[in-house]
Amino acid sequence: MSLRIEVLSGLGDKAPAAILVEAEGRRLLLDAGGALHPGQSMAWAEGLDVDAVLISHDHIDHIGGVSALPAELPLYCTGEVAAALPSGREWRALPERGQCRIAGIPVTTGQAGHSLGGVWLHLGIGDGVFYSGDACRESLLFPFDQPPPARVALLDASYGSYDTPxxxxxxxxxxxxxxxxxxxxxxxxxxxxxxxxxxxxxxxxxxxxxxxxxxxxxxxxxxxxxxxxxxxxxxxxxxxxxxxxxxxxxxxxxxxxxxxxxxxxxxxxxxxxxxxxxxxxxxxxxxQRWNVHLRLSHMRALTRQLGVGQVIPLFTTEVREVSESLMADEPAFSEEGSDAVG
Ligand SMILES: [Zn+2]
The missing domain is CATH 3.40.50 (Rossmann fold)
Known part of the structure; x- marks a missing residue:
């Protein structure tokens, strides 16, 4: 199956999330992020042509750009996330944890451990495409579900190579x-x-x-x-x-x-x-940071568990460093201590 991934925004900086995934002529937009501060570019939304948009969670850098999209574009999110949509915006339900099909593409979701109703997204294209949205494996409150295997992983690398528990x-x-x-x-x-x-x-x-x-x-x-x-x-x-x-x-x-x-x-x-x-x-x-994103050890564990062949670190300036660290041929990562609360 043909696959093309284009990170419209969110690669190389902490910037609005917008990722285009195209397979067999179908085009999905993963997240529609808004600016985190005045001056941040929203150019990703200009002239966009997709079949549907999937929103991972309700933080502004993932949902704040919905108002820039055509109102008739099918939008999928969980019920909790829908509460943060612009008033009157129509939406379709994305399971909090489960499977569905969007524009003909199989989609699996699971809890991302980051926010109320926030999910990661797994697309059944080829050997699998995983997008973590914002994710964390240390939350006392929000569970993180293990995703299915994926050949390509777009990971929340907001913390770069930071690795403090x-x-x-x-x-x-x-x-x-x-x-x-x-x-x-x-x-x-x-x-x-x-x-x-x-x-x-x-x-x-x-x-x-x-x-x-x-x-x-x-x-x-x-x-x-x-x-x-x-x-x-x-x-x-x-x-x-x-x-x-x-x-x-x-x-x-x-x-x-x-x-x-x-x-x-x-x-x-x-x-x-x-x-x-x-x-x-x-x-x-x-x-003083309170961890709500994946730190390096947890990105590495996830990369191993997914069986990833290509990783794309998002929302960080340390793209090359993180990518090399995650794909380095190191000894199998010890599970012990890698995921303190599951
Ligand atoms: Zn977030």
Whole structure:
């Protein structure tokens, strides 16, 4: 079967995700990413001609470009992700974990371990094409499902060759919570994991209405789409009385500026826009990563498990380094320690 893959956007930088896959004359667009910051190019959407678009998850760099697509273009996503579509946009259901056929191409989906209702995509073209969307194998909350074998893998390499375990990230963040802090986070994903972690940490903290709504959405998910053992804690968080003046806030990331929180210091834990990179450089804000993407060991394990012959690292400037590292003829990767929570 003929196969052509063109990364329209997302190759060589942390940029909007848009990947064109063409097989036997059928053309699928994988993700329709929007700009992460002003000035990021959206040229990928110009003159696009595809049969359908599949959306992996509801973060702006994967779904934010939907409004630039023709309204009549068939769009597939999970029910949770559909809530983030432009108002009135028609969509068709993509299974959270299962199989379907889109424009004649067999599609398998599974949980990507990254966000509410977020999936990876596997296309039954030739020996298989795997696209991870954004994925993580360290989430306390979101499961990561093992995909079927694939000859070609388009992987979330947002962290490049970074390989620090999540446990170390949590430890480093905990050490920074002794002063008044605000943690701006994406609601559909990191916010919910951090909420449960803060709850276990036993510190005094509060969450805004958006994060609270995210926890409610999490409880509405089918039980198999979240790791077990957290439901009682989530309910307790939702029932808890509001605290008047907490030192520690978990809030939806609305591009907050330090001036909006004069009594607190902002602690960012994810992607920094150029503006925030400048704020960090001048000491206005702090940053300590909380892993929500695949780190190098986990990309390597996945590459081995898929039986990949060609890997395309996405969303990173380290394309060649990561690619060479993943495809190097190293001894079989030890499973031990590679996937701490499954
Ligand atoms: Zn994401």
């Amino acid at each position: 999540q446990a170390q990230c949590r430890e480093a963040i905990a050490q920074r919570l002794s002063e008044p802090r605000v943690l701006p986070v994406p609601v559909s994903g990191r916010a919910l994991e951090m909420a449960l972690w803060l709850d276990e940490l036993g510190v005094v903290w509060n969450l805004d209405d958006a994060c609270r709504a995210g926890l409610e959405a999490l409880l509405r998910l089918p039980r198999t789409l979240r790791r077990q053992g957290h439901d009682a804690a989530i309910r307790r968080l939702l029932d808890a009385a509001r605290k008047d003046s907490p030192l520690l806030w978990l809030v939806e990331d609305r591009d907050d500026d330090p001036q909006e929180w004069p009594a607190h210091r902002l602690l960012h834990t994810g992607y920094l826009t150029p503006r925030r990179q400048r704020q960090r450089a001048t000491g206005e804000v702090d940053w």
